Amino acid sequence: xxxxxxxxxxxxxxxxxxxxxxxxxxxxxxxxxxxxxxxxxxxxxxxxxxxxxxxxxxxxxxxxxxxxxxxxxxxxxxxxxxxxxxxx
Amino acid sequence: xxxxxxxxxxxxxxxxxxxxxxxxxxxxxxxxxxxxxxxxxxxxxxxxxxxxxxxxxxxxxxxxxxxxxxxxxxxxxxxxxxxxxxxxxxxxxxxxxxxxxxxxxxxxxxxxxxxxxxxxxxxxxxxxxxxxxxxxxxxxxxxxxxxxxxxxxxxxxxxxxxxxxxxxxxxxxxxxxxxxxxxxxxxxxxxxxxxxxxxxxxxxxxxxxxxxxxxxxxxxxxxxxxxxxxxxxxxxxxxxxxxxxxxxxxxxxxxxxxxxxxxxxxxxxxxxxxxxxxxxxxxxxxxxxxxxxxxxxxxxxxxxxxxxxxxxxxxxxxxxxxxxxxxxxxxxxxxxxxxxxxxxxxxxxxxxxxxxxxxxxxxxxxxxxxxxxxxxxxxxxxxxxxxxxxxxxxxxxxxxxxxxxxxxxxxxxxxxxxxxxxxxxxxxxxxxxxxxxxxxxxxxxxxxxxxxxxxxxxxxxxxxxxxxxxxxxxxxxxxxxxxxxxxxxxxxxxxxxxxxxxxxxxxxxxxxxxxxxxxxxxxxxxxxxxxxxxxxxxxxxxxxxxxxxxxxxxxxxxxxxxxxxxxx
Numbered sequence: 001x002x003x004x005x006x007x008x009x010x011x012x013x014x015x016x017x018x019x020x021x022x023x024x025x026x027x028x029x030x031x032x033x034x035x036x037x038x039x040x041x042x043x044x045x046x047x048x049x050x051x052x053x054x055x056x057x058x059x060x061x062x063x064x065x066x067x068x069x070x071x072x073x074x075x076x077x078x079x080x081x082x083x084x085x086x087x088x
Numbered sequence: 089x090x091x092x093x094x095x096x097x098x099x100x101x102x103x104x105x106x107x108x109x110x111x112x113x114x115x116x117x118x119x120x121x122x123x124x125x126x127x128x129x130x131x132x133x134x135x136x137x138x139x140x141x142x143x144x145x146x147x148x149x150x151x152x153x154x155x156x157x158x159x160x161x162x163x164x165x166x167x168x169x170x171x172x173x174x175x176x177x178x179x180x181x182x183x184x185x186x187x188x189x190x191x192x193x194x195x196x197x198x199x200x201x202x203x204x205x206x207x208x209x210x211x212x213x214x215x216x217x218x219x220x221x222x223x224x225x226x227x228x229x230x231x232x233x234x235x236x237x238x239x240x241x242x243x244x245x246x247x248x249x250x251x252x253x254x255x256x257x258x259x260x261x262x263x264x265x266x267x268x269x270x271x272x273x274x275x276x277x278x279x280x281x282x283x284x285x286x287x288x289x290x291x292x293x294x295x296x297x298x299x300x301x302x303x304x305x306x307x308x309x310x311x312x313x314x315x316x317x318x319x320x321x322x323x324x325x326x327x328x329x330x331x332x333x334x335x336x337x338x339x340x341x342x343x344x345x346x347x348x349x350x351x352x353x354x355x356x357x358x359x360x361x362x363x364x365x366x367x368x369x370x371x372x373x374x375x376x377x378x379x380x381x382x383x384x385x386x387x388x389x390x391x392x393x394x395x396x397x398x399x400x401x402x403x404x405x406x407x408x409x410x411x412x413x414x415x416x417x418x419x420x421x422x423x424x425x426x427x428x429x430x431x432x433x434x435x436x437x438x439x440x441x442x443x444x445x446x447x448x449x450x451x452x453x454x455x456x457x458x459x460x461x462x463x464x465x466x467x468x469x470x471x472x473x474x475x476x477x478x479x480x481x482x483x484x485x486x487x488x489x490x491x492x493x494x495x496x497x498x499x500x501x502x503x504x505x506x507x508x509x510x511x512x513x514x515x516x517x518x519x520x521x522x523x524x525x526x527x528x529x530x531x532x533x534x535x536x537x538x539x540x541x542x543x544x545x546x547x548x549x550x551x552x553x554x555x556x557x558x559x560x561x562x563x564x565x566x567x568x569x570x571x572x573x574x575x576x577x578x579x580x581x582x583x584x585x586x587x588x589x590x591x592x593x594x595x596x597x598x599x600x601x602x603x604x605x606x607x608x609x610x611x612x613x614x615x616x617x618x619x620x621x622x623x624x625x626x627x628x629x630x631x632x633x634x635x636x637x638x639x640x641x642x643x644x645x646x647x648x649x650x651x652x653x654x655x656x
Contacts, residue, residue: 012122019120019128026118027111028135034107039100040150043223044182048143055135062128069124 006084009077013070020066023059032056094182096150105147112139149182183230191235196246199235203257220262220298232259233266240269251276258299265302275313278303283322297332304337311352314345318363328367328383329375335382342386347393361420364394364429368421371432378435388433388442395450395478398426427481434482441498447479448499448562455566459574479560499562565613567631568620569598581630590624 032052035045115136119129194202206228219225239246247269254260254277261281264273281300307313318324318341327338350360367387371379378384398420420426434440479499570577572594578584597619601612621628 012124015120015122016124019118019125022118023128023132026114027107028115028139031104031107031111031139034100034104038097039104040094040096042094044094044146045096048146051138051142055131055138058131059128059135062131066125066128073124 006077006080009073009080013073013077016066016070016073020063020070023063023066026059028052028059029056094146094150098151101147101150105144105151108139108143108147112136112144182227183234184224184227185231187228187231188234191231192238196239196243196249199239200253200257203232203259206259220295226266229259229263230266232263233268236260236263237268247273251280254280258295261303262295262299265306270306271310271313274303274306275310275316278307279317279320279323282317282326283320301334301337304333304341308337308340308344311344311349312356314341315349315356315359315363316345318342318345319359321366324363324366325370325374328370328379331380333380333382335380335385338380338382339385339389342383343389346387346390350393360390360393365420367432368425368429371429372421372425375432376428379432379439381436381439384433384436384439385442388436388439388446391433391443392446392449395446396453398478423481430482443482444498447482450478451499451563451566455570459570479563561610561613561617564617564631565598565601568594568616568627569602571627571630572598578630581626581633583626583630586624586626594620594624594627 032049035049035052037045039045115132118132119125191199191202236250240250250260251273261277264270264277267273278300281296281303307317318327327333327342346360346363350356367379367383379387420429430443433443571581571583572591575591597616601609601616604612617628620631
């Protein structure tokens, strides 16, 4: 592997972290504060709140996965850089 | 399927809708061109889909909704709002879409046939109590309402046909509160539902009650519609005698119809008196045992709008009560009939307190008017006569009903709060009546009622409270105050022989009584009145003459049969 590979991996990791941070700051995670029972109530709003909670959980898992993948890409970048140095 | 009921706060819904749109927009810019971001991109896509396809249609539907169920005035925690007019939380029944599609395919005759046929399970013979709050029932009614709205939009004449057919198809009445045309259809159907005897047989009792209450809640915000309903004799009689109806709701409808409507449009004053006359007939006939609480409280609240002209209309206790301001002269009935009307209201403690507050304010308004005009000339005879006569009628009604003296407490509170200006004195019955002071006045009535209630559940014997002398004593004290403090007022009463020192002493005594608290005020007035009778009899005679109150000595005995000279 080359340093070019390592740079590419670091770039991918950075992009994934950027996406994770963008998701973390998304207003979707504060939407439930404005959609409580003091705003609307009934089976349909309950359904909406339930669906939102599911989507928020899915997004949290995705964010965690993005950070994990980014960390893994960084490790691979370090490995690539190390291998490149040995090969050189 | 949208067989659901939604309760919501319109302002918060607007805010949520805006935030949801912002969220969707912001998520569309989140992404990464990387296979490792595919799962996250799918999660984002699912979220956008949820918000765009589930949230936004419902939020949009609610935001543009014009057909609130409006009878189900429950907050998010199930609390019922006291005043239907003051609702922040609204509800929306979403129609059963399948039923809606089916009804749309029917022509008018088929639609009416469907409504008659499907109303069967609401009849008593069905054997079960229908649950009108059940989501599937609400969804069915919402579908019917949406169908009726569509027909009415195409054919305006369908409204007349619909109202005419409503008695044979009760589902129409139950669906109307969900209709966008409920303001137009609700009042005539509510009137028919209350006035038509067949309705009670057509529907299960609980369904009939719920149906009427839903229509009344929808009608309550419109004072003119409330008055129109009250002008129907049969509907008025049902409202006045039906104790199962929501008391606060009936009170609101009656107050809006009898007070707010004539405030908004003084041309409706004769109509208001027409209702008062019908209530007088009921109080002297079918409802001589008293009105149901809702009617008693509503009529008591509205009395402030009539107390001025009613007082002037009582010329003598043996005469008919004729109200000249109402058209060519409205005959309410005899003095005794009027006492029975007040008695039918006074059977309810809160109604009684409201009457007392109105009389107290009326008395105070009269005293203020006399005082303000003293510089224009000597006292005109009988200025205090009208409020004193009204007070006498109320006092007699309370004694006859054997109730607690909440009216007296409210009258004293109104006098001490100086709310007399809320009475439309001299310039027309409603000209000066403003919503703010009226609210204050009614709160005094409620406060007086609450104070008396907190004193204990056991009723107090009228004789112990000295009724109806309480009201008349206040009137006498007012007149004493004027004659003591204003030499010009004394000029036409042959009081010149009374030494200045006596007037100075009396002025100090009057001032002392004015500073007494409510508990000691009446004793102070009684003592002062007795002292004047014994030491300055000419002043005592002048007060009696100015009050122009027939039988005042009898009233001074407080109906106890005692010697007037011995004092209460």
